[in-house]
Amino acid sequence: MDTATIRVTRYRPEKGPEPFFQEYKVPYRNDMVVLDALNYIKANLDGTLTYRWSCRMGVCGSCGASVDGTPKLTCASFLHEFKGRTITIDPLPNFPVVKDLVVNMEDFMEKLVRIKPWIIREKETPPEQGEYKQSAEELERYQQFSSCINCMLCYSACPIYGLNEKFLGPAATALAYRYIEDSRDQGRNVRFPIVHEMEGVWECTLVGECSVVCPKGVDPMLAIQKTKILGATNAIRSILMPRGGR
């Protein structure tokens, strides 16, 4: 019977401070994904293996891991993609590891909330006046950036975030940009100071790996660039026209 070899980096703090490798052999079918292999291991070989997963179809963003060195969703990585059917799985880089493949997501969650991911209005209109209308063209300006499933692969791919945990990062900036470009939103004054602070977009040096690994085509690199341009024009405008001109 065909088998695949799965090498997992484990971390059991209750057993010792050092991470260690463990190898498992799983039966191979060519429609299997890495998540299937992990589930097989947990069900049949080693019930202590710990990892996150949920929808198993690439929409929930739970199952991110480093598969052969690349941040990927384990439910979207087919075993047949990997030569020799030997795969190494590590927890997502740039995040602290709680146990085995489970990482601490708190910094990421804090950043998502920090940029205020909701429509901000100067004045809410009462429901009787109807909904805020938006044309198809207005929707297109931000739609791509609303596809984020919060899987954190982009933060794992970003070396700037790896070097500096304070960096706001790809997903948070893309989400902020999604609201900045939403025609219904009037919160630029609130969001700009957050994204344009020193550790906001300015740390980004266009490595671009975030957009390469994104499973949903959000292109956070583009969002960060556009936000930088907004920041530069805003700064120049605030110097030339300090009292208004908005």
Add this chain to the structure above:
Amino acid sequence: MRETRKVARLHAILWGIFSLGGMIAAFLLPVMIYLTGIAYPLGLWPFNGSRDPSFLVTGTLLGMLFVFVTVAGSLFHGIFRFQSALTEVGLLRLKRGLEAVGYLIIFVGIVLLAYYLLVLNPSLPAL
């Protein structure tokens, strides 16, 4: 809070200048390197063996402008980017020091460039 806003705003403008410098380095620097460093010393086109170097340090207003814009823009862009590249290969803790040295080099370089072109330039065009 206000202090960090001001610093961030300054950084936004510096980024804008850096981007402009990138355009300059991409569009104008190649021809400058070719003319100054390769075509003239080797007698290639457009110099074709002509040995009159007066153009190089520009006796025309246009030439002076070209030199200043190209060298100042390229210097700013190059130093700005190089200092961030250095922090990415393991020198992150020296970041503040690298920035200080970098901006000093940029400042001195541009001041000297302007001084040479506008004051000491022996072929200064009659203005």
Add this chain to the structure above:
Amino acid sequence: MTENKSFPELRRKLNPGWWTANRHYVQYMVREWTSLFVALFSLVYIYGLSLWVTGSRSAFLNLLKNPATIAFSFIALVFTLYHAVTWFYLLGQVVPIKIGKTTSKPWQALVANLILMLIVSYLVIWLLVLR
């Protein structure tokens, strides 16, 4: 999920060789280090200019004709052209142009700007040397 001190979290530091891990990162590093030659050429130029304007014409000419300077100029030109090419591609990625229903691709921006750069270069030569 605050960290339980008896079960500490594993913190992995990014090692300085992180950029060797994949092809994209290596290309990124090469792209960023082109800035070194851009800056260096500018500094060498300012130095050369200082020789000329302070009257040391022969020193200036010797600097230009020095094979080391010519070799450096060749290398600087190669790296500057690589900067230009990657810069144009980046422009294509971050400022896509929409015409009707189609959006421009990065390689199109690369080609268009490269042609523009050649035109600008010829203009510079014409305005400053040939005229």
